[in-house]
Amino acid sequence: MLVYFKRVLFCFIILIQSNIVLGQNSSETKNESMAYSVEEMLQWDKYPTFEVYDSLMRGFALSYPTLCRLDTIGFSEQGRLILSLIIKGDTIEKQYKPKFFYTSTIHGNELTGYIMLLRLTQYLLYSYQNQDERIKSLIDNVDIYINPLANPDGTYFGGNNSVFESKRYNSNYVDLNRNFPDIVLGDHPDNETYYQNETLAFMLYSQENKFSLSANLHTGAEVLNYPYDCYNSIEKTHADRDWFIDICNVFMDSMPDNVPSNFFKDVSSLGYINGGNWYKVYGGRQDYTTYFNNTREITFELSNSYILPTNQLNNYWNYLGNSLISYIEQCKKGLEGFVRDSLTGEGLKAKVFIENHDSFHSEVYSLEEGGYYYRPILQGTYSITYSLEGYLPKTITNLEIYPHQMKRQDVFLVKDENSIKDFKDNNNDSFYLYPNPAKGYVVLDIEKGEKYIGKEYRILNSLSMEVKKGRIVGRKTYIDISEFKSGVYIFSINNSSIKFIKQ
Ligand SMILES: [Zn+2]
Incomplete structure (x- = not known):
């Protein structure tokens, strides 16, 4: 699979080689590190001004109108747009697919993921249009939502033309990654009176879109941090802990051979860690999304430098690009299907519960519209119960999930005649x-x-x-x-x- 990746990457490398050399030899000033046009930005060795970022996102949607569209997650406290690009491809074969979400730079001064996600977006769109087999299969099977910049006020704290005065916080000096409802501490774990605009926007976006898998990209370390953040692994582990470890291993194994020997080794020699075993976080997005929205989210810490020197940006794409794609590919395996009413065929919002496995909100739900569900799960044999009030629950036993495959299991639920009390006015x-x-x-x-x-x-x-x-x-x-x-x-x-x- 790496072959496809490298083949399409090749033409980008030709384009950018001269810039890598220039970047390494020149003593850059902060001004020279900013791209003031989309053309400059597409060399991928500078940070965008806010206007260039905005134009680039609009440009993707305009250049690939059949593959993607631009969506607004919300507005920051200072009124900047929080954008998401939705990549669905142009196939109409699969109306319902797992939904995947990448979001970066909720801490405004942690910029590596910001550039990686912009570049990933460009790579996915370009490769799909050029019939790259791997990327075509990915986008035809997964709806991909990409938000490169979650905290624009923090990143452009010093104004729209520079990222070098960026701050971790938003414009009200609130740490957005401590501002979400928390499993242990409940509402307002950071003692702020309000949820910030950015937090509310992300809460609503997650609830509306029901993502199956997501990642929140940070810098300041090099490690993958999986749930939970508010518990260490002695206090509580996620029902899908082994699956989390498995997909972290895929991320690590997808890195090329030429990464520096100490890359992703500073926190854990494995490259990943149970969040609360590293340090506890309350009010973070990862636990909120995982627990309250039945999603699975990992926090990626992508580089030790908060703001990478611009001559390192291309190197980091070479180190991380393939892994970022492999992570989305996790949505191509597991269990999917439709839950419908046995008489009308209408889609039902049912609970999909894995017996002797699910706990603490790790179950998933089918969508009311269409009845589609997707459950990421490791290979194995499972019993799954589909249930909805007013219907007789149905359990499928001995369901085999094979490695690297998507298993399809549709279910029809029968109305419970004894639930006539539900029809009382x-x-x-x-x-x-x-x-x-x-x-x-x-x-x-x-x-x-x-x-x-x-x-x-x-x-x-x-x-x-x-x-x-x-x-x-x-x-x-x-x-x-x-x-x-x-x-x-x-x-x-x-x-x-x-x-x-x-x-
Ligand atoms: Zn951070």
């Missing part, structure tokens, strides 16, 4: 609709709800269009639904409504 003064699911008619049974007699009822389809209305004539009202198409309908009287299914 909101006021709890009891009207029932049965049978549910129904074929030719439904009976509206008003147990204690005499107040409904004489009132108008309405039936809406799943698009909220009215398909029938009438009056409630007595304690039991028979309603003909034989003309209805199969599907889910909403029956409502006044402000109370219940769902029923036409078979």
